[in-house]
Each structure stands twice: as C-alpha cells, then as structure tokens.
Amino acid sequence: MTSSLFSPATLGSLQLRNRLVMAPMTRNRAAADGVPTESMTTYYTQRAGAGLIVTEGTQPSAVGQGYPNTPGIHNAEQAAGWRRVTDAVHEQGGRIYLQLMHAGRISHPSLQPDGGRPVAPSAVRPAGQVFTTEGLQDFVEPRALETEEVEAVVAEFAEAARLAVEEGGFDGVEVHGANGYLPHQFLAEGTNQRTDRYGGSAENRARFLLEVTAAVAGAVGAERVGVRLSPANSFNDIVEHETEDVYAAVVAGLEPLGLAYLHVVEGPPAVTEQIRRAWSGPMIVNPAFSLATTTDNLDALLAHGRADLVAVGRAFIANPDLVRRLEVDADLNLADESSFYGGTDAGYIDYPTLDQAA
Template identity: 50%
Template structure:
C-alpha cells in the first residue's frame, strides 16, 4: 500500500501526524447529564494514533439532545468532562475535534433530562422509531422553532464551540449531515417555513451558513469543520433530497469564503457530485466511504479527492488501527450488540495487536 496515508498534513490550524481520522460515532456512554467520564477519556486516548479523532455527536444545548446518555458541551460540568478527554488524547499524541450535533426532530422526550418536545424547522413528524429506555418508540411531532429561537440556536453553536476550545479541544466539527437539525433546514421535506429560513434555496441554506459563520468567528475558521452527507440516505427519517446536485454546490459556494479548516463528506455514492464538490471546496477535504477497505480509501488521497479519510467501525473495534494496517495484521470485528450504551465491554476492551501477540 502507498505511504500516502502516513504523510503528515495540516488542516486549517490543526497539524495531523497521518491522514487517517476516526469518524464521529454515537456511543451513549456519558452520564445522564451528558458529562464525559474517565471511561470516555480512556476510549478516545486508546485511539489517539489516528491522525485526528472526531468525537461522537455532542449537543450544543439541552434541546439538541435526541439519544440517551449522549454528551453535551454547554455547562461547566461538560467542559470539565471534555477536559479529561482532551488531556488524555493529547498525552497520547493525538488531536481531538468535538462534533457539535443538534438532532432537531430526531429525538424523543424520554431520552432527555428535561423531557421537552423536540424542536425543528417545521412541525413535521419524522419517519421511523428511536431507542429509548422503554424500547423503540415513534418520534413525536416536533415543535417549530420561532425565528428568534433559530437565531438563539445559532448562538448556542457559537457558545458550544467556545466551550469545546475551553475544554482543550483542537477544534470543532459542525454536524450538518444525516438528517439532523442543520440538515433539516436544507430540505423542503422538513422545512416549510415562511420566514427568512425557509422557502428558497438561499433561505434554506441560511441556517447552515449562519452557524458556520458564528462558530468560525468565535474560535477561528482554522479550527472549524463541517460535515455534510450529499446523496447519502443514512438516517434521513423519511427525508428526500430534492436535488443534491443543485443544493450542495450552492451551499459550498456560500461556505467557501469562510475558509473553514475542512469539509467532511459522508459519501453517498454519487462520484460525479463528489468530484464537483471537491472542485468547489477551497481547503481540506475529509472523506468517509462507509464500508470501503483501506486500500480504496488511500486511493482517494492519491487521486486528490481527499486530504484525509475517516473510518468508523474499524476505529471503534481497533484501538491500534494504524499499527494493524502497517503490519498488515487482521482487524478486530465490531461487536454490534455493544455499540450503543453500556460500560467497558465493546468500548475499551478491544484487544491491541501487541496484547494478542504477547
């Protein structure tokens, strides 16, 4: 395999030792109040040999939570918890970006301490069910955010970004993908507003651009990334992208002047669209091809489609993924039963190659 993966690179202001990054993955192992723990710090530190760690989705405000025991970054306790994680990752030689994820309508009151109705661009019920403490339940009709509340949510992202940096993170990633709040504003199927945030394409991208602008203004563009999922049907909960070939180039043209550190694409399989977006984006491109092997991902770097490639389940199950790839050693298989919630089992107990050899 080419040595391209192991070439250092700097994305924005964040220097990386290699071009393999850990993708954000919900693991639901924080406290009930969303505070990261020593176990979370151990989990991320174990995987610090990846060039970059992008954390699980982290709610920027209380109404941003949709799943049980997910972390937040909007209280002093959250900052202290993330400080443990950041310190542990840095001590192990890694770099850490906190993903800011407001789930919008993809939520259930039983999964949050406040038990409030979910909020969204419009009061349109999402398709599908959500795991709760009492089992699978249908997601309720969300409450439509007022225009003032939309502006306040932009500020929530700004404040959360500052909190992540205060906790020691190297940057933040705005989750604009996979049917969550930023993504919901983009699609007419979830956004039927009649104010400046709905209707025309310019209005539907407004929230995403305002969030990115606020975060970049607060912590610096060189420490700000954004994740998008053009043409990717994963977790859209009934949403349909009317025309990704029109939507995403338009959005990237609006975002490009911000000079963000990176764009992280959850690839949906449309190679023509991917090439178009690569051509429009002025800074680093992080690319996730779910299910692809390492050799395929490395070719994306060699071809110039990506500057960094991100992996999910491979990093989840292999704390020493870099060492295993370089040794051409077998990879651990993820335990699907322990991905969400629980303790150390299926979280921090995956064996390293060194341990297996010993």
C-alpha cells in the first residue's frame, strides 16, 4: 500500500512535497545577539527534505527571550541572518515557517534588557529553574503586564511576523501558543489570575492568543499563519484544568480567520478529537513521545483522519534525511541528548545521511 505520508499537501498558498513536518525545536546555536549563524543555515538546509520546516522558537522582542543563544526576529540584523537560512532552504526546494515564541515568565533577569523581571499575565513564579548563561538559576516572580502593555506585545508579534516574511524570506509564521510560554500562560488558569478583559472566563483567557493571531494574520496574510497548541500540557509548570472549555474558545476564535493550519501537540485524545471536529482547516498533529517514528505509525495518524500532516521532532535532529530513511525503511540514527541545547557543531550538523553512512 502506498504511504500517504509521502503524498503532496497544500497549506494556505503553499504546495508541500510530503506530509512530514519538522517540528520546532530549541537548539541554542544563535549568536549572543540573536542573529542566526552559518551553522544554523547548514542545519536547516540539511533538513529541507521535510514537507515543511518549522524553525525553533524565535523571540519577537528582546523581552520575549527565554534562553541563551535563541534567535530573534526583532531587528534588521536578525532578519538578514534568517534570510540566509531561508534562501538556502528554498534553493533545496524546501518550505520553511518561522515560529514566533515569547517566553513570558520562562526567562530570567540575566536574559532581559537592563536586567528587568520577565513579564507574564500575572505575578506567578514558576517552580524550578531556568538555564541561563551562568548555568541553572531559580525562576523569579514575573511582572504582570498592564492592560495597555498587552496591546503593545500583540503589536510586537505582528511586526516580527512582517519582518520574518518580508525581510527574512519565510513562507509563513507559526504563533507558539503551547508548552507554557506567554500565550499558553494566558490560557491557563494557574498562570492567569487577571481581572481585566484578558482574565477570568475561558473566552477572556483565550483573548490574547486570538488577538496575537489576528494581528499576525493582518500583517502577513492569514494563509501564511499557523498556530501551535498543546492542550493539558503541564510543561513549564502550567496548571490547566478547564482544557475542553479553553480550547473550544480558542478554536472558535481561530476558525473564522482562514489560517494555513493548526498544529496540535497531542495531549488527551478526546481534546484532539474535539479540536479536529471544530477545525475545518489543515491540522498538523505532533504525537510527541506517544509514538515511535515509523512510517506505519505516522501513516495511521493520517489514515484515521486525526491529522492532515504529522510533525516529528527528535528524529529530525539525528536524521537530516529523515524523509528518505522512512521511505526506504532504513534504520534511524539515535540522537545525542547531551548536545540538544547549545554547544558546538557536534550533535548539530554532523549526523550522517544514508549516503554518507554508506
């Protein structure tokens, strides 16, 4: 039986050569000023065989930075660095979206302009520690955004999207509404204790993400915009009990916008199914750690109608030619977890392809 994983797909105005998406993954290889490096160009170009690449989370402002050596998209130098990446990927026939990620409270004063406190919906300190240039440090209590500041952050997302597409050469952008970062912090009742129009009911807590997405769509065109969600994901100390109500409000608000796609990190299957029923556009599902990366497993997600495309993370780190390996049922390289976050080119751009291994 022919695998549907390798059949073409359409996302917005893009034609993709297969349905395998390289999921966004933080790798901490940008320069200290957030400008993409030559090694990043090589890394993404090696993986251009994916139907779509979604880049690592990229901060839309200096305040949005959560970790050392993550890339930005809030000045001309960063956009020019990304342009080198996108030009190289396009030369290989690839398609690439930039993920816009504001870390919110998942940051540290050492990473903030002038050593300020990270911002968040409410002044709720995350449990645990964050990785900084000085090693692991305790999270601090963030500063709650004032209502008028929230509107300014929405505008920063829109300007970052414009930079990404018009100057950075990206095919589109993905708004990161998942994994405990700023939009997810607004969605979850554990991190959102606001009493203004951005807090309280599920509809109010969804408002920030919806306003960001609408502003981004207005800046670059809805057909170039995707949104990533992770229902019930407790990563980064998220407490979220009203999952079904919150994501019903989110999808109801996103549905009329005409976006390129919705990208769901698999959580409770019932919630994925709820989103699938309510969402009429293309849907990318990332099975996270619930499935081994095999053609049969990924095909099953497509065959059962849970997804139109499938996103894979770690297997793409270790296998730049992952699409070909799955097509011919070849063994996969194992990823070196010690080199995931920062470091040299080892464990970054030196994984062998099938041809190199032979």
